[in-house]
Amino acid sequence: MIVADKKPVEEIIGYVRDCKKVLVLSCNECVTVCEAGGKKEAGMLASALRMYFANQGIADAQVDERTLERQCDQEYLEEIRDIADQYDAIVSVACGVGVQFTAEKYHSIPVFPGVNTCFMGVTEHRGLWTERCQGCGQCILAYTGGICPVARCAKRLFNGPCGGSSNGKCEINKDLDCAWQLIIDRLIAIDRLDLYEKLFDIKDWSTDRAGGPRKVEREDVQI
Amino acid sequence: MRLTYPTSFRIVRVPCSGTVDVKHILRALEKGADGVCVIGCMEGECQYKTGNLRARKRVEQVQRLLNAIGVDGERAQMYNLSSSDGPLFAKYAEDMDERIRKLGPNPMKHKTKPAA
Amino acid sequence: MSVKTPSKMEKIMAAGHLGVTSECGPPRGSDPEVIKEKAELLKGCVDAINVTDNQTSVVRTSSLATCIHLKLMGLEPILQMVTRDRNRIALQSDVLGAASFDIHNILCLSGDHQSFGDHPQGQNVHDLDSMQLAWAVRKMRDEGTFLGGNEIKRPPEMFVGAAANPFADPFEIRVPRLAKKIEAGVEFIQTQCIYNIDKFEEWVRQARDRGLTEKCYIMAGVTPFKSAGMAKYMKNRVPGMDVPDDVVKRMSDTPKGKQSEEGLNICVETIQRLKEVEGVAGFHIMAIEWEEKVSEIVERAGLLPRPEIN
Structure with a gap:
């Protein structure tokens, strides 16, 4: 929501x-x-x-x-x-x-x-809502264990954590999970750590806000 | 015990202080009540576990809101009381009455016309 | 490893010598004398000098301009570039700008988060990450094209580096992350400051087992403590830093007047021990606001004179 x-x-x-x-x-x-x-x-x-x-x-x-x-x-x-x-x-x-x-x-x-x-986020519990998605327009969650580095890494890094990841927390705030720690934990849990080794291509940000105001147009549902 | 408490009080009985919402307190004040005090069970003794804790947070929320619009937040108060403690109830009622008398009448009295 | 660029530090390490680099933080003003004084202290004792790029997100003279000052003094700069402040257009443009002054080394970084700096309300960019930047520079150099595909007239000739923290979490990917950087095109690595030598040696061993030390020069990062307070600060406050208790104890057991001397001793001992580690190709000495001690460290560690290579 x-x-x-x-x-x-x-x-x-x-x-x-x-x-x-x-x-x-x-x-x-x-x-x-x-x-x-x-x-x-x-x-x-x-x-x-x-x-x-x-x-x-x-x-x-x-x-x-x-x-x-x-x-x-x-x-x-x-x-x-x-x-x-x-x-x-x-x-x-x-x-x-x-x-x-x-x-x-x-x-x-x-x-x-x-x-x-x-x-855009979730209710972790009543009174605590946290971010999950930034609507970049090209979902990569299939490769990152279902955890989004765009929305959840403070530097939106695509190829692993920065040097500031410490005990599972982000360098900018000790209360904030390091997205890449979560991704790695999850890739291990689903036995797909091999996905980490693949270098992520440079992202096409034109579907993000960088490309200007966006629209989704679906002719199949338009009359 | 034949205790007395100020006649200024109107008692509204609720099943749990946790059922009292911010809106209820605001509405009472808006309609001209000089103060609203919510009296819940002793902390840790709520039959519904957290009803009185929620009530306290809501009263605090009302206090902040009142201060923000230029009305004294003290007009809303929260007390905790055991249901068998008549003397303490009387004392809290006196306290509240005294506190509100110091503040004077609700400035909104007869001025607001709540929406239908 | 064969030499691919005119970089002096690349040639030195390719010839089998231990490389030595240090760094120079640009000033928070525009006085070039500050840069020149710092650089003068490093002359003759290091092969190349890193120039930080708005480190800790505090605004300073630009890395590129400072690199040009060093170049004009006859020193070899390493252009540090963070992806925090520039998008792919600006990054490539600055790479070309540096190349136009024949700056032959670049260190690709993501950069500290802006919340640490003096403009915490600023926006960050992170169009590319550090690995993607390394990949981009290699593409510019090796293929002679921009990321967009157009041809570059006189492509940059840069020896491409990145940082690595052998102590950072998550543990499982410490070495895979290095492998990934090398796959992206990184040719030299400068590590985070090393105080936990055992842990660092284990990291190098694992890198060696994967053949990574054959593909990339690993330069061990060292920083001398000026005081016991600094050791404690680094241990407790700097994210991703691993300072073992016995090192902190050694500093705090030393009388106040002799702590800086002890800090230098630890630094020299670390270099001497790591010189013997197979897979360590050089040292990166980060003497933070203590540049005057670099020559002493290099000399005591037996790294002088620096090799002359054309």
Whole structure:
């Protein structure tokens, strides 16, 4: 899933302090799972904003909340078509994708981000999410024991660990696993350490963000 | 025991302090409560193991949020109490009442109109 | 091993002599005198001088510019290049730039992570890794083409090196990793500072068993301790460093005024012992901000005079 983290409420107040009617728009997908921008978090944010306005003596401010199934799909975003116009601003607590798609679909309404979108990752346990994929566009996991050096090595090295790998940890942080230690452990476990000996070709980064904004176009499913 | 505690208290009974969410506390404050105190079982004695620990973290979250929007975070408090300890309950209630009186009325009182 | 480039250090090691290199860290400013003073201290006692490339991710005068200063002084530089700060376009361009000044040695590195340096909020590049850079330079030299396939007019003639840490984890791939570097085209290796001699000898033995010492010159890295504090720091704080307890003890048992002398003794003893190890082709002496002691170390270790080779 896409993992996000809450923005400080002070920052969000900075965006909307001059607005009279604000819609806090949450998303039922990834940001709900990572507890950054689901229905619950939107409720908290909306409540905090209402109290902020009241405390400032702005009695006529109105802050509403609404949750969409997803903000990255048109049909769900259409659900607020009838009400969107009445707001001075939308705070989207979806990931950056949701914020942008909302802004795109509601062209004349300011849309502000309510979370910091961080990475694609997993829930290791409640309250701890870690990165797994950077979407480089050409998956090499078949050769690296199912562990990605692009996403999980601080230097995204393709041919083994740097000299800073120590006791299985990365040199930049003792709490961070060395991706190459994980890869080697896994290659040993599946009895494929021979894969390590093969020199990795220079990567074609044109399918990564280096190649500019990307798209996937599938004619077989287009009508 | 015939103990007295401040009449300012409204008691909301919940099965476990762990069922009290951040949103509930915020909503009470938003609607004009001068303070919210969550009283859970003694730490280590939760029937559901971690309910009271979660409650404490949520109260702390509310405190941070209130401070961030310019409302005194002290308006939310967490206490731990054994269910048979009436005198201590009365004392905590006095404490809370005194603390809130020092802060004065909730600045949001009668100003907010929570969303429908 | 046959000589493939005009590199003096390559010729010296190919002739069977032990090679000796040291290093010169460029200054955190633009004063060329600092470079010249440091380099002057190394004149005559080493075959080539590594010039670090923004080491520990701290901004300094560029490695290439500093190499040119050394070259103009008649010294032989080793251009260190990290893949942290440049993509394949910039790397190849700098290789050509160095080649245009007839700089004949390059050391390919991934570089310390920028979080260690003075710009921890910066972006890193890592378009290639260190092995891929070595491969790229070999391709430029041997095939006379860029990575993109176009022909290079007057290709670089560079002796290609890399670093190796015989003590780094994971244990299982210490030697396979060396094999992979050599397969990528690495012709000389400079190792991490060696204090655990037994462990290093075991690594060289395994490399020898795989025939790797026949394909690549292994230069043993040494760094003299200036004090017991430095020994402890290296042991506890520097990632991937293996300093055995008895070495730390030897330093801390020495009275304060004599610790630097003892540090030099340890360094000289290490070189003398490793000179006898089959598969060790030379020494890389990293006297960190202590360049004035390199000549003493080289002399006491019996590595003087340096061979004259044209």
